Amino acid sequence: MAEILLAALRKGFTTGRSSGLRRWYHPECTLESFADGRAEVVPGASAVLAAWPRVIGPPGRLTWWSVSAAPGGYEVVTQREIVKGGTRFPVRQLHQLHVESGRIRLHLVSSAAPHEPPALVPHDVAGVVPGSVAEFGHDGLSGAALFSARLPSGRPVVVKIVRPGRDWLAVASRDAGREGLLFTDGVYTALPAGLRSPVLSAQRHDSGWIIVMDDISAELDSAQRAGRQRMARDILTAAADMHAGFLGRQAHPGLCTLADRLRVFSPLQRLLNWRSSDNFPTLIGRMWETFAERADPKVSDAVLRLVADPSALLTRLGREAPSTLLHGDLRPPNLGVRGCDVLAIDWGLATYGPGDLDFVYFLCNSAWGDDEERDALEEMWLKLTDSPPGNPVLDLAVVYHAVAGELGVLLTTAAHRPEGLPRPSDAAVAWWMRRVRTAFDRLGDLA
Structure with a gap:
């Protein structure tokens, strides 16, 4: 059955038409598209089939097709060579299909930069x-x-x-x-x-x-399956050692500044990249909308004021703590273990700033379980860095990453990621809301 469904989709991707696909979409299905720079939600099979040719685009020769199993369905990557205005160019799309009783219940479509030869x-x-x-x-x-x-x-x-x-x-x-x-x-x-x-x-x-x-693919995969507490201790110990080793050194001129790091997930990225084939800036716009809609109003108001003008936050961060080398993207997909070594890839956001920024980013992207896990990791970090409870630099790091968009990412992932895929628990969202409120209360007015 799955092979027939995927074959029907493959034909549709090639022809750009939805004829023959009705039997494969659940009557109450939903299509979510980010393929043209806008977030669009289409409910119901009839509306999905009507929108399908526009979302998928014109007919084209299929040059890339890959299917992988995913929780609740499949991930399909397509690349087609289409002709527009007499010019041939590649169009790549990512499709997440969530299947129920042999029919597609949720179809997520996003664009991506084309693969190159x-x-x-x-x-x-x-x-x-x-x-x-x-x-x-x-x-x-x-x-x-x-x-x-x-x-x-x-x-x-x-x-x-x-x-x-x-x-x-x-x-x-x-x-x-x-x-x-x-x-x-x-x-x-x-x-x-x-x-x-x-x-x-x-x-x-x-x-x-x-x-x-x-190629450390095996190490990255095995790290995802390893015990979280042990992995977290190894990663945080390695990060703390790096911070201590580079403390007080002159910043490398190529590092990302803290101000630029804040702008990476700015609400303006959606508009700045409106005509780009990269999909992530569009998702950033959706993330900030979800944050404004779902966050505690006191938290969202305080965070958005700093998004508009982060100068006071950056000034206080620079005054409160010495700076050091930061990985800048310290999260589980970028981390593996080989023997006694932690392997870290993707240093493209490496930054110079207080070490607590790396920790808070790691905590946002890894501890999605119960409160005890997050509390234990924070206590572990304080011991590794010999910092007192209520450390104002840690509070500043919490606020910094809320302003950088991490709280919005957490809320969006919890609210919109389909069942069966890893996502933060309601308890994790509530914990972070409390943690950000506490940080603002202790720090006072930063705007």
Whole structure:
């Protein structure tokens, strides 16, 4: 049955027509689309089928098709070559299908930057065997292109082509090739024992960078399945050691500033990237709408005032605590373990600021269970950093990440992620609301 459903969808993606799909959509299904720069919700099978050709787009030759099982259904990635105005160009879409009794109950559609051919990788990349390059599966939500390859020894690696001008995240954070610069300037080799970057080489190429990394897919996957408490202790210990080791050092000139880090998830990103194929800026707009709608009004008012003008928050952060190297994107999908080492990928948002910022970001993105887990992690962090309870810097870090959009991400994920997929519990949302309110109460007026 699943094979027939997927075959019908594949035909529809190629023809751009929904004829023959009615039997595969539940009468009370919903289509949510972010494919044209707007968030659109279409309820009911008849309305979905009418909207389908517009959402999917014109007919096109299917050049990429992949299906993977997901909780409650499937994730389908398509790329088609369509002709518009006499010009051929690729269109890539991500589809999440939630199936009930053999029919689609929820269909989420989003656009993404098109995959690019392995020919993009030049043959003189440091040690990579020519002809061994293949596409590496990834979400495609930024301008980086990833490819699988092998060194002459047979060691599997990932080749990352970074072109800052084509990556919305790089533009938003004013990144000129941060991951490559941190390698060439020796920052990764200066990391403390127990924390490693998998980057093996980095070299400038055209207007961007070519970065060769160890393929640590297995370590990233196994870390997701490991015991959360043990993983959290290893990660936080490694982060605290890094912060201590870089404390007081001069900031690397290529690091993201705290002000730019706030702008990455600004409500304006949706408008600044209106014509982009990247989907994430559109989701940012939806996230802030959900935050304004669902957050405690006192919290949302205080946070949004700082979104409009974060200068007082940034000034106080700079005054209250010394700064150090921050990973900037310290969350479970970017972290693995090999032996006694924590492996950290994606240093593209590496920042210079108080170490508590890394911790609060990690807590927002990992502790989605009960209150005891979050309380225990906060207590663990205070002990690792020898900080007192009620530390004002930790409160400032909580407010900072609320202003950066993390509370909105939490609320949106809890409210809109379909059943069966990992999402924060109601208890987690309530805990963060209390935690942000407490931080504002203790810090006083920051606006």
